[in-house]
Amino acid sequence: MNILVVGGGAWGTAISYILASNHHKILIWSKNEKVVESINRSSTNQVYFPLINLPSNIEATLTVSSLDSIDVVFIVIPSVAVRNTVEHLQKIGIRKDIKIVICSKGIEINSLKLMSEIVAEILPNDYAVLSGPNFANEVMQEKMTVSLCASTYPEMNTFVSKLMMRNHFLVLPNNQLIRIQVASAIKNIIAIACGIIEGADLGNNLKAAVLSCGHAEINQFIKLRGYKESKNSETESIDLCGIGDLMLTCCTPLSRNMRYGYEIGRYGVVKVANKIGLVEGVNTVKSLKSARISLPIIDAVHSIVSNRPLNTQGLYNLLYNSILKHCKEYA
Ligand SMILES: NC(=O)C1=CN([C@@H]2O[C@H](COP(=O)(O)OP(=O)(O)OC[C@H]3O[C@@H](n4cnc5c(N)ncnc54)[C@H](O)[C@@H]3O)[C@@H](O)[C@H]2O)C=CC1
Ligand SMILES: O=C(CO)COP(=O)(O)O
Incomplete structure (x- = not known):
């Protein structure tokens, strides 16, 4: 071909x-x-x-x-x-x-x-x-x-x-055309959050909580948008985008989204943006906010990437409050 x-x-x-x-x-x-x-x-x-x-x-x-x-x-x-x-x-x-x-x-x-x-x-x-x-x-x-x-x-x-x-x-x-695209886009936002937690040394427990709530927000976004998709019987147990890509991107500094968040967590600002390269999560979080989509972890990342620099306590407060809000609204 x-x-x-x-x-x-x-x-x-x-x-x-x-x-x-x-x-x-x-x-x-x-x-x-x-x-x-x-x-x-x-x-x-x-x-x-x-x-x-x-x-x-x-x-x-x-x-x-x-x-x-x-x-x-x-x-x-x-x-x-x-x-x-x-x-x-x-x-x-x-x-x-x-x-x-x-x-x-x-x-x-x-x-x-x-x-x-x-x-x-x-x-x-x-x-x-x-x-x-x-x-x-x-x-x-x-x-x-x-x-x-x-x-x-x-x-x-x-x-x-x-x-x-x-x-x-x-x-x-x-056969989940919508879900794999939504998961692949939103995982980049969650990876920024996980990078922030890593960079600011806020702990693995918080990272796991943010990752789990972020995973739920992928599904909540699909619901908010009114997408309907049939269950995927072929690969139902292989959630490569919702779980696999989320884990990969959120947990390894090879990810540009994760590294971007890490810089914010460590220094309050991104010092080496040109070295990191493309950070799709920043575009995606702006897209969601441009359409007034409001989900707690996504909102926290948007607030952080648009209101820098923040000190460690400020970052912690935003992420902590987003978890509380997520639990209140969705748990
Ligand atoms: N790098 C990776 O491991 C993976 C990346 N992706 C996705 O693939 C897409 C591309 O990512 P990368 O190749 O990593 O990015 P990259 O930054 O390495 O390369 C982007 C390419 O697009 C070109 N480009 C930039 N702006 C353009 C424009 N306005 N019009 C036409 N071409 C333009 C650049 O010259 C470059 O060739 C992203 O959406 C990314 O999330 C998906 C899976 C893995
Ligand atoms: O999508 C990716 C891996 O699946 C690449 O992630 P980053 O864009 O964060 O490097």
Whole structure:
């Protein structure tokens, strides 16, 4: 297959690495000249993974003006950029038979739309969402990884599994398209909270309480939005996004969201924002507040990221009160 991967960052490169290892022909579309130049010159991504050789069937481009030879498009960019990018695909005449796989984790500001809802609004193409507890750098080291693929199009889950399945990269079918996207977006907010607790040394007990209440707020958000989804009999016991990704992102400093929170907890401000890179949780918490969604832990994180700097006592009070509020309203 000829595959366009939109985004040459950490996750776009890891997705390309998997697909190219399965002998698909990959074109990465990146706006970063150094990324494009290094992939085409030396089969390495010098910005994100300078020490790892990429398969030679990965090429890169700075611009895409035609999709004539493309069979599948993977969208692997920050969630704030998804709408413009999909509109660009529409503008350059994406054929209806090109399949789309969405890998970005976020919720659109103001509209509160999920990434699949943005794609469905603009394009008539079949699409799926790929998501799970998947750090790009572990995928690049061929460490065992399990991901979920969800779609309302009957053939898409099998299609994506076949494209990506490798010994160390498993893709499980899932029919909870809404839930996996909401969980994957909100876990980033909870990871910021857990990073704050770690950085301010507020204790593992508080972290576990915030993580549990945060998990409940994923379900409460789904209810508040009025989403209805059938129970997933295929993978009911494998909650890779609601539990797996929440645990992964909240408990390891490999997570950029967690590191961002850690800096706030430790120093009151984020000292090295440019070194951390993309922090989707900040965009997502702003999106929820822009639509007046109010859930206690989410509110506390919003207040912290928009009212810095705070001292340790101030952070503690906000998180402590959010737990009390959560218990009063939902326990
Ligand atoms: N890094 C990871 O381990 C994982 C990331 N994700 C998700 O994938 C998405 C992308 O994340 P990363 O690749 O890690 O981010 P990144 O920051 O490493 O790379 C983002 C890429 O998007 C490009 N980009 C930035 N703004 C753009 C715009 N306005 N229009 C078009 N392209 C733009 C950048 O040039 C870069 O190529 C995020 O939603 C993230 O939550 C999902 C699973 C794992
Ligand atoms: O989504 C991720 C892992 O599943 C990546 O998390 P961060 O964006 O916090 O690094």
